[in-house]
Amino acid sequence: MIRSSICLAALVCALLGTPAIAADTTMPDLAYSSIAQLQQRMDGGTLDSRQLTQQFIERIQQIDQSGPSLRAVLEINPDALKLAAALDRKRAKTHGPLYGIPVLLKDNIDTGDRMLTTAGSLAMIGAPAPHDAALVARLRKAGALILGKSNLSEWADMRSDHASSGWSGRGGQTRNPYALDRNPCGSSSGSAAAVAAGLVTVAIGTETDGSIICPASMNGIVGIKPTLGLVSRSGIVPISHNQDTAGPLARNVADAAALLSVISGSDRHDSATVEAHAHATDYTRFLDPDGLKGKRIGVVRQLAGSEPNADRVLEQAIATMKAQGAIIVDPVTVPHLSELGAPESIVLSYDFKHDFNAYLAMRPGLAVKTLADLIAFNQREPAREMPWFGQETLEHAQTRGPLTEQVYLDALAKAKQLAGPQGIDAALAKDHLDALLAPSQGPAFVTDPVLGDHIVSADPNLGGASQPAAVAGYPSITVPAGWAHGLPIGIVLFGAKWSEPTLISVAYGFEQHTHAWQPPKFLSTVDEITISASGVP
Secondary structure, three states, X not given: OHXXXXXXXXXXXXXXXXXXXXXXXXXXXXXXXOHHHHHHHHHOOOOOHHHHHHHHHHHHHHHHOOOOOOOOEEEEOOOHHHHHHHHHHHOOOOOOOOXXXXXXXXXXXXXXXXXXXXXXXXXXXXXXXXXXXXXXXXXXXXXXXXXXXXXXXXXXXXXXXXXXXXXXXXXXXXXXXOEOOEOOOOOOHHHHHHHHOOOOOXXXXXXXXXXXXXXXXXXXXXXXXOOOOXXXXXXXXXXXXXOOEEEEEEOOHHHHHHHHHHHEOOEOXXXXXOOHHHOOOOHHHHOOOOOOOOOEEXXXXXXXXXXXXXXXXXXHHHHHHHHOOOEEEOOOXXXXXXXOHHHHHHHHHHHHHHHHHHHHOOOOOOOOOOHHHHHHHHHHOHHHHOOOOOOHHHHHHHOOOOOOOHHHHHHHHHHHHHHHHHHHHHHHHHOOOOXXXXXXXXXXXXXXXXXXXXXXXXXXXXXXOOHHHHHHOOOEEEEEEEEEOOEEEEEEEEOOOOOHHHHHHHHHHHHHOOOOOOOOOOEOOHHHOOOOOOOOO
């Protein structure tokens, strides 16, 4: 057993590289400042966007590219400083909250500039995307500064059942900034790790099932997975038009709400957003410190019980919510949770082949034109693209037929019905609930390139806490709630379609009475963690 452990440690070191820990001395005041704090300084003339951007670039070089070597950022926008200077020249008294604020984009989001969009794959290195994704156009219109592209689980985890989250052929293995041998979860690994490490103010992630909620939780930050169709997916490398969405990652609920306000809205290029204009709003209006008062919140015990640290933090969160006037209904049963996995798997494999091929048709200048081309590329480049795990998920998707096949149509109808009307909606209606509550995940597991991710579940038939909302297309939000051995743990709140205002209000009320977030220390392992004077375990 000792010999096996030594061998595994050697493999991990080979994947991650030897940790080079450096003190976090680069601009900590700006690195962890909120949007409101940065805007106050820029309005007061003591800071401008170019200075802020320069500071973030230097911090990325010192912490991400060297020092702890997080490998969270794939590419810095080569025009970032020029764009920031232009924003400074045009800055007016009537500007929005994101004006001049640096934002990182997950590397599956198109930018019509000199940066690449590769989903982490070497096969996609070629011509940049011809146009901005719709959400990027919204960010630019709001005056946000696109700082760069972040690393991710290659193909947003649509690679292998044995993959290590946060690994891509293009970027290598992203590390968790709280303990570098721990995993950042995925697939929005780099976006979450970068925000947690203060490499950027806010970032955009994407989720099909868990890819915002899990990395946000394991990196100790806030993540919002919006209602399907609230944020346009046009210009985003897809997995499934039935579940994909982009969403904010931030260190606090206010910043996440401000970012969601900008990227939400209808888009003629994404039919799923036809109702978005009727629901998109300024979500900062719902930042109520008393947002818990009178809210009826149901505890989904089916999604707990798999990890004792997460369960302990859940109980602490429930106590806080009760103390702040929430009405806790415990337990609440969400019907059909154990029945979602099989139909979801079928839907995703069919959708990926169809949607990915359609996306590639819009990307001239790439060597791969189809999913079959991608599979062949990986087979030709096993040392670079498959050093630890294979591509059986891609190969399985390639065997699927058209979206008219009955097995697909039946699985899609079943998944949506069981997750939505007969699942979340039924649970909310039964007890007149405003939101549902569960642990987001346990503390971050050790990165394992051989066996892949180690996410445990008390019931092997249940997906994670992200699954019900992801399959239904309903919103969810994770917020930092506690600690275990120096690793952050979050809680997730989810609810009915278009219930973002309620979830943001509840999450903000919780955050304002817990203040659970603390900056990472870039430790090489949890063995270095000691009980601090602040009382963080």
